[in-house]
Amino acid sequence: MESNNHYNAIVIGGGPAGLTAGIYLSRARIRTLILSEGTIGGQMILTHEIANYPGVESVSGYQLSMIMRNQAKKFGCDIKANIQLDTLKLDGEVKEVILSDGARFTADAIILSPGGRSRTLGAPGEETLKGKGISYCATCDGDFFTDKEIMVVGGGNSALEEAVSLTKYASKVTVVHQFDHFQAFEYAIEEARSNPKISFMMETTITAFHGNEKLEGVEITDFKNGYKQNYPIDGVFIFIGYVANTEFLEGKVELNIWKEILVDTDMQTNIKGVFAAGDSIAKRYRQVTTAVADGTIAALAASKYIHELHKTIQHA
Ligand SMILES: Cc1cc2nc3c(=O)[nH]c(=O)nc-3n(C[C@H](O)[C@H](O)[C@H](O)COP(=O)(O)OP(=O)(O)OC[C@H]3O[C@@H](n4cnc5c(N)ncnc54)[C@H](O)[C@@H]3O)c2cc1C
Numbered sequence: 198m199e200s201n202n203h204y205n206a207i208v209i210g211g212g213p214a215g216l217t218a219g220i221y222l223s224r225a226r227i228r229t230l231i232l233s234e235g236t237i238g239g240q241m242i243l244t245h246e247i248a249n250y251p252g253v254e255s256v257s258g259y260q261l262s263m264i265m266r267n268q269a270k271k272f273g274c275d276i277k278a279n280i281q282l283d284t285l286k287l288d289g290e291v292k293e294v295i296l297s298d299g300a301r302f303t304a305d306a307i308i309l310s311p312g313g314r315s316r317t318l319g320a321p322g323e324e325t326l327k328g329k330g331i332s333y334c335a336t337c338d339g340d341f342f343t344d345k346e347i348m349v350v351g352g353g354n355s356a357l358e359e360a361v362s363l364t365k366y367a368s369k370v371t372v373v374h375q376f377d378h379f380q381a382f383e384y385a386i387e388e389a390r391s392n393p394k395i396s397f398m399m400e401t402t403i404t405a406f407h408g409n410e411k412l413e414g415v416e417i418t419d420f421k422n423g424y425k426q427n428y429p430i431d432g433v434f435i436f437i438g439y440v441a442n443t444e445f446l447e448g449k450v451e452l453n454i455w456k457e458i459l460v461d462t463d464m465q466t467n468i469k470g471v472f473a474a475g476d477s478i479a480k481r482y483r484q485v486t487t488a489v490a491d492g493t494i495a496a497l498a499a500s501k502y503i504h505e506l507h508k509t510i511q512h513a
Contacts, residue, residue: 203303204230204275205503206496207294209285210310210442211278212239213485214475216265217492218308218499223272225500230275230302232294237278238262239312240476241485244337245328250485261485287449287471290506305506306499309446309458309466309473310492313483316438318350322406330412332434335359336484339366345431348373348415350403356436357385363434364394373398375420403433441477453479464495470506472499 208215211233222229244258284295315333332338349360352374405416414429451467457479474491
């Protein structure tokens with residue numbers, strides 16, 4: 198008889214991708230455990246308003262997280278938040294997870310959905326003003342800055358393309374970039390340069406964010422002369438790169454050069470019985486809707502895998 202600590206599926210990461218996988222798996226009567234570092238909800242928790250999730254006009258990230266969590270629990274999914282992984286064995290038919298408190302779980306299949314994080318500037322005030330005027334997602338938050346003055350930090354394709362897209366909302370967009378040249382395609386540079394709403398502060402960076410309840414201004418340091426100057430501003434969008442939370446997966450599943458998990462169209466990794474979903478996989482667009490879609494596919498593919506595995510065991 199299988200032990201109580203054996204699950205058909207273990208999902209690692211309790212953001213929208215992992216919670217969706219939990220909902221689909223549990224609803225299919227597959228014994229499932231979600232293990233997540235931090236609070237359930239993932240990056241959604243950092244979002245004070247989600248206005249682009251279909252079917253829900255406006256919802257706080259916290260509320261949407263709780264709705265998804267309760268839905269998964271209603272179908273019988275076990276959830277453990279604020280855990281820390283110690284050991285993860287993905288090879289072989291039985292997968293094994295050991296937590297830092299010594300708890301040990303095994304599973305037939307694993308879904309990896311550890312998400313990711315935007316690279317931050319690390320300037321004072323950034324942590325506390327995240328979501329209160331500082332954003333890392335133009336698609337998510339652009340609309341909140343209609344007719345306001347904003348800054349965009351970065352000089353790559355994302356920064357310049359998003360600066361252009363933000364001119365649909367903002368009255369003025371200032372691109373703040375640390376070098377005297379951009380690291381973007383020529384077309385992106387030309388489009389940004391020819392937009393009358395965009396201006397540039399080259400060889401500068403933001404060295405502090407000011408404000409209490411919301412962002413009120415920034416300190417800009419000029420690398421050419423070292424001068425620091427304060428500017429009032431309504432919003433700052435930071436596009437200086439994205440990091441997948443896959444440090445713990447190095448050497449265990451195939452990652453690309455950006456350390457994103459490589460999957461096929463069924464969200465299957467290079468390891469049998471190990472699937473991945475959400476922001477941590479190699480893909481271009483990272484949203485709640487895309488995470489939810491990946492989680493659905495991973496759960497359906499994992500269900501099929503578990504079903505086949507049990508058929509093989511019965512016939513053996
Ligand atoms: C400020 C902000 C605003 C946003 N606004 C919107 C919006 O309005 N609309 C929209 O569609 N999208 C928005 N997004 C993007 C959206 O939140 C993400 O695309 C989505 O949450 C990704 O889901 P995920 O499940 O893949 O990963 P995540 O949400 O990142 O969740 C991953 C979870 O896994 C956990 N984890 C990480 N490593 C481990 C580990 N080793 N072991 C166990 N658990 C681990 C993390 O703690 C986290 O709880 C926003 C993002 C941010 C940062």
